[in-house]
Amino acid sequence: MKNIFIFILMIWFTVIGISCNKDAEPSLPPNSVPKIIVKDANGNNLLDPANKNGFSTDIIRIYYIRDGKPKLQFSNVNDNFYFFDLTKNESEYAIGIYVDISEKETTTLIKWNEHDTDTMICTIKDRNRLTRIMYNNELKWEDPSGRNRSYFTIIK
Secondary structure (H helix, E strand, O other), X not given: OHHHHHHHHHHXXXXXXXXOOOOOOOOOOOEOOOEEEEEOOOOOEOOOOOOXXXXXXXXXXXXXXXXXXXXXXXXXXXXXXXXXXXXXXXXXXXXXXXXXXXXXXXXXXXXXXXXEEEEEEEEEEOOOEEEEEEEOOEEEEEOOOOXXXXXXXXXX
């Protein structure tokens, strides 16, 4: 019995020793939530809750295009029921969009209100890191390594 215990410990230490590689690159957090600042032509932030002409987070909805059809994203399990969150960095409000990372290229629709919907096409590396974002057919952000946070401004 004692020999079996020693054998199991030797295997365990061997596995731990093999898995510890000091030269390994540290794991990076998923970069799958692009932050978008939305302004009008005068530079007013349209996500600021105090802006009467801005977008209401009660109305914004996110859709993933799957099998050629838009599918509303909703979860009553997550804190972000509608797959976005509103954050304030210093003096700017930004919206974080939880994009579909199930394929190498995915399409997300952002429905700002009943009359305004934008299209975001994302290229994904390693199933969790964005490398390119096309927003309404315009390149808005690109990082081939997928290591930097995707952050850009749009004018509405």
